[in-house]
Amino acid sequence: MSTQHDNPAETNGTEVPVASPGAAAGTEGRAPTQPRMASSVAAGGADGRRNIFDLDRSSLEDFFEQELGEKRFRAHQVMKWIHHRHVTDFDGMTDLGKALRAKLEERAVVHAPEVIFDKPSADGTHKWLLGMDAKNAIETVYIPDKGRGTLCVSSQVGCALNCQFCSTATQGFNRNLSTAEIIGQVWVAARHLGNVPHQQRRLTNVVMMGMGEPLANFDNVVRAMSIMRDDLGYGLANKRVTLSTAGMVPMIDRLGEVSDVSLAVSLHAANDELRTRLVPLNKKYPIAELMDACVRYALRKRGTSVTFEYTLMKGVNDQPEHARELVRLMRAFDRAVQMKDAAKVNLIPFNPFPGTRFERPDDLAIRSFQKLLNNAGMIAPVRRTRGDDIDAACGQLKGQVTDRTRRQAAFREQLNRRQPDERSDRPDANTEAGDAAA
Numbered sequence: 001m002s003t004q005h006d007n008p009a010e011t012n013g014t015e016v017p018v019a020s021p022g023a024a025a026g027t028e029g030r031a032p033t034q035p036r037m038a039s040s041v042a043a044g045g046a047d048g049r050r051n052i053f054d055l056d057r058s059s060l061e062d063f064f065e066q067e068l069g070e071k072r073f074r075a076h077q078v079m080k081w082i083h084h085r086h087v088t089d090f091d092g093m094t095d096l097g098k099a100l101r102a103k104l105e106e107r108a109v110v111h112a113p114e115v116i117f118d119k120p121s122a123d124g125t126h127k128w129l130l131g132m133d134a135k136n137a138i139e140t141v142y143i144p145d146k147g148r149g150t151l152c153v154s155s156q157v158g159c160a161l162n163c164q165f166c167s168t169a170t171q172g173f174n175r176n177l178s179t180a181e182i183i184g185q186v187w188v189a190a191r192h193l194g195n196v197p198h199q200q201r202r203l204t205n206v207v208m209m210g211m212g213e214p215l216a217n218f219d220n221v222v223r224a225m226s227i228m229r230d231d232l233g234y235g236l237a238n239k240r241v242t243l244s245t246a247g248m249v250p251m252i253d254r255l256g257e258v259s260d261v262s263l264a265v266s267l268h269a270a271n272d273e274l275r276t277r278l279v280p281l282n283k284k285y286p287i288a289e290l291m292d293a294c295v296r297y298a299l300r301k302r303g304t305s306v307t308f309e310y311t312l313m314k315g316v317n318d319q320p321e322h323a324r325e326l327v328r329l330m331r332a333f334d335r336a337v338q339m340k341d342a343a344k345v346n347l348i349p350f351n352p353f354p355g356t357r358f359e360r361p362d363d364l365a366i367r368s369f370q371k372l373l374n375n376a377g378m379i380a381p382v383r384r385t386r387g388d389d390i391d392a393a394c395g396q397l398k399g400q401v402t403d404r405t406r407r408q409a410a411f412r413e414q415l416n417r418r419q420p421d422e423r424s425d426r427p428d429a430n431t432e433a434g435d436a437a438a
């Protein structure tokens with residue numbers, strides 16, 4: 001669920017030094033081994049061996065017990081080697097006996113995504129283009145800030161939901177990512193940063209806000225989030241893992257049944273007519289149904305708030321009447337969950353990408369919109385754009401480097417047909433509105 005997520009965290013721009021690629025320190029003085037570059041992370045190996053990245057704690061324990069005939073606690077040792085020390089070669093897992101290491105080599109692999117492109121920004125933001133197989137690549141972005149580092153993780157290759165202001169949407173949908181491909185993004189970043197859970201924590205938050213709609217890839221996302229929150233994985237607290245959705249109502253309820261992560265909703269408009277134009281999924285799950293699902297989620301997890309992302313687009317949803325509508329909607333949410341400030345709003349100035357028909361409002365308009373919310377007693381931070389020099393808008397880097405989907409080809413062709421003076425004005429970015437929501 002990309003929400004123009006150049007900076008998922010509200011940031012002040014503090015730069016956290018990052019290690020050079022491949023130089024991340026493991027624990028106990030051990031240098032991490034290089035990842036194996038697989039032809040397909042999802043498949044694990046062409047030879048049918050299990051990719052351990054696909055398994056959370058309980059499924060890895062089952063694998064050891066049922067498929068290897070070993071004690072379940074061996075799974076814990078292997079998880080620590082992989083997620084804490086960034087070791088992927090079984091030979092390097094020195095507290096396992098030689099026979100077990102040989103057995104693992106025969107039956108399993110640890111395949112990480114391939115780093116195709118590794119792009120640091122002058123402001124400390126870091127973006128990776130990661131190859132998932134011979135044809136598919138996705139983006140992962142790390143945003144450091146004072147006292148925390150947030151990783152924005154993708155859940156799908158492309159996206160089918162076709163939100164009209166989204167760069168990823170122009171690329172169409174290719175496929176879901178496997179658990180290995182989702183947690184592999186965290187592993188690549190953690191390894192690069194030298195992150196060690198509970199000791200040297202540079203990766204403090206994960207937002208499922210990259211390419212794709214995470215709730216459309218439910219099982220893999222939930223399993224990957226379980227590894228993120230596991231002490232044997234990345235040890236992140238529930239509130240530090242956030243799933244952002246365009247509003248797949250039934251899946252929000254399902255998420256509430258199985259997980260305690262933070263919920264964010266990509267809202268962008270507080271009336272159905274406008275929201276359906278911006279987020280076609282709204283036709284299927286209108287605002288009233290979406291808000292009811294958010295209320296159920298918040299009530300199930302007493303005391304938790306829900307974040308509503310609002311991308312500000314010039315002349316589209318940035319007028320005073322839009323702010324007043326938003327206030328009414330948020331206040332109704334607070335009343336329904338009987339908690340002050342249960343609804344949090346993040347204002348995100350639109351981050352333009354080539355060919356888009358939308359524009360970023362000027363600073364005065366952004367501040368005026370924010371002031372209207374503040375005057376109504378709402379806290380509504382404006383996200384500062386980060387990583388401008390590394391193609392900040394979600395999907396841009398991937399689009400430039402590898403994208404070959406039909407929707408992207410059509411989008412580019414359409415753009416090229418226009419007169420040059422029209423291109424930055426109001427080209428009709430997407431012609432398939434509503435296809436995903438049907």
Ligand code: SF4
Binds near residue numbers: 004166169213266
């Ligand atoms: S099109 Fe997909 S990736 Fe883009 S904002 Fe919508 S749900 Fe997110």
